[in-house]
Amino acid sequence: MNRILTTIVILGLFIMNRCESKFADKIFVNGTIIDADGSQLSGDAVAVTKWKIVKVGDQADLVPICGKKTEIIDLKGAFLYPGFSDAHLHVEGVGKNLLNLNLVGTISIQDVQQRLKDFLVKNPDLYWIQGSGWDQNDWSTTAFPNHSDLDASADERPIALERIDGHALWVNAKALALAGITKETPDPEGGKILKDNAGNPTGVLIDNAMNLVWKQFPPDSPKQRTKYLLAALEHFASLGLTEVHDAGADETTLSIYKKLERAGRLPIRVYAMAYGGDIINFMKKHKPVATDNNPFLTIRAIKLFADGALGSRGAYLFEPYSDDPENVGLLTIPEKDLNEIAETAKATGYQVATHAIGDSANRLVLNVYEKILGENTAKYRWRIEHAQVLAPSDIPRFGKLGIIASMQPTHATSDMPWAAARLGAKRVRGAYAPKSVWDGGAIVPGGSDAPVESANPLLGFYAVITRQDINGKPTGGWMPKQILDRSDALKMFTELPAYAAFQEKIKGRLEPGFVADFTILDKNLMTVPAKEILQTTVVMTVVGGEVKYRATE
Ligand SMILES: [Zn+2]
Structure with a gap:
């Protein structure tokens, strides 16, 4: 026997x-x-x-x-989860922050000046000075800064510093002069040149006006841009992310991604939204790039902007800002263009993802999507990025039409100190409202909008289940009716980004046949006390079965 x-x-x-x-x-x-x-x-x-x-x-x-x-x-x-995905961030922007003058977390203009000084000492041969990450709302005086704050520091070198949301640019007098911006310069369409009482430019440029200065700066070489992208992607892997949706990649970035993908050098997966240039021509010329065979790079979406941001008062509202009664913000794309681009996207098989922050911008985009897609809106999975301030009657339209609301939980907890002042007590109730949108039946993938916020997905998870800042304030959470439970919060960073990328049949859950993408943490996010979520360590990040990041023991 x-x-x-x-x-x-x-x-x-x-x-x-x-x-x-x-x-x-x-x-x-x-x-x-x-x-x-x-x-x-x-x-x-x-x-x-x-x-x-x-x-x-x-x-x-x-x-x-x-x-x-x-x-x-x-x-x-340790605890093994499906790979975390960030449904909306800016890869190159994060890379620039990592490698250029980084102003994230500065608490005053003096603080900015000090970091600038240190940066100039370290980079004596650099002529064009670029930085990003400042946020005047974090400073003791929350007014916009002035070019004179920068003029003393750089002895005739042009300086351009992007606000943390990428919707305002603070420049010195040298940069204004190079761009030819004077008292007489009119605002470009979709942009604003801030001017003082005497009519002189202050050195802060909003939205499309930023291009006046950027046009003067020599573009980064593809080699430098490759460095930015790789630095950012490695950083994301260290945060436990196995995929990111890049919310705006121009043709150069797309070709760098393609090269990196072919060479097997992408550390994590990228769902890239094509942006900029002649986007209609782009869609006609290039077929969408998508596969279910271990996709490291997917290009089947385009990114559009309908308005600016709330922090720089560029979000397009029905009624004026409560703290700026003459201003309703900016519509950054004419409706006719939005229509034409969306028609082409439908015909060529591209998903449209449109940035919309203000209530008026959101309604316009919902209307255009509904009109163009007709009966079967949901099957196209078109997205609104941010869906931040919504008129109450528009909230259920996301679910009803099957339009994806790609939201960023940390925007709520970063903006909560001043959002009510911008919007007023009534309007703010329809803002930063993931639970209302979710309960209306919508798909709500989560993202960070890094570098506007940290790309750490644990911060997003924490923000959406607590609606508190990292110090646990306010008690009970800001607008606590908008809190999501932990199960839904985890879906926001796993299976819902997969759905938004048309890949929910291969990604976002732990099932045989699915990609072996794992985020491995030292804590159980379902049971750990909320404040300990932020002390969670990423043990390992696994993409397609390969360990891409491992914590040093
Ligand atoms: Zn963004």
Whole structure:
């Protein structure tokens, strides 16, 4: 009897050894396995072959697919989630922040001046000075700064510093002179040149007026831009992100992505939205790039801007700003252009993702989408990016029409100190309202809008379940009716970005056949006290079965 059993076992092993593909390439063991909705899957192990999940279960059940060459990765009790995705950020902007003058977190103009001084000392040969990340709302005097604050520091070198939201540019007198901006210069369409009481330009340019200065700056070389992109993507991997949606990649960026993808150098997945230039011609010339075969780069969406941002009062509102009664913000795209671009997108198979912050901008985009897509709006999965300030009657339209509301939970907790002043008590109730939009039946993928906010997905998760800042303020959360539960919050950063990318059948959950993208953390996000979420460590980031980041022990 024993001999027969032994023979069967040996025969079995022989057959399995002959057939290598039966064995998994890797098995991650000793973990707690948590799916997109926060439910714990039974078993402590996940087996991976090539870039796919083959099985989730107990280690003991995976023995038959564990061969000689199978690599065992011990998770030592860590928590394995589907790979986290950020549905809206700006890759190159983050890279620039990482490698250029970084003004994130500055608390005063003096603070900016000090960082600028240090940067100039470190870069004596640099002529064109670029920086980003300032936010006057974080300063003791929250008025916009002036070119004179910068004029003393750079001895005739042009300086251009982008506001944290990318919707305002603060420049010195040299840069104004190079751009030929004077008292007489009119505002360009969709932009504003801020001027003082005497009519002189202050050195702050809003939205489309920023181009007047940027046109003067020599463009970054593709080599430099490659450095920005890679620095950012590596950074995202270290934050546990396995994919990002790049909300605006011009043709040069797209061609860099393609090169990196072909060379196998993209550390994480990129869902790139094409932006800028002659976008109609772009869509006609280039077929969408999409595959279900371990996609590291997908190009099947275009990015448009309908208005500016709330922080720089460029968001397009029905009624004037409550703290600026003459101003309703800026519509940055004529309706006729939006129509024409959207028609072409429908005809060429591109998804449209339009930035809309103000209530008026949001309604315009909803109307155009509805008009152009007709009956089957939902199947096109068109998106509104931010969907930040909504008229109450527009909130249920997202769900009804199947228009994706791509929202960023940390905008709420960053903007809450001043949002009510901008919008007034009544209008603010329809702002930063993911729960209302969700309850209306809409798909609400989560993002960070980095570099406007930190790209850390744990901050987004924390913000949407607490509506508090990192110090736990205000108690009970800001507009607490907008709090989402943890299960929905996890979906926001896993399966919903996958849906928004048309990849929910291969990505965003832990199922056999799905991509082996894992975010592995040292804490259980479903049960840990909220304040400890921000002390969570990324243990490992796995993309397509490959470990792309590992915490140093
Ligand atoms: Zn953005």
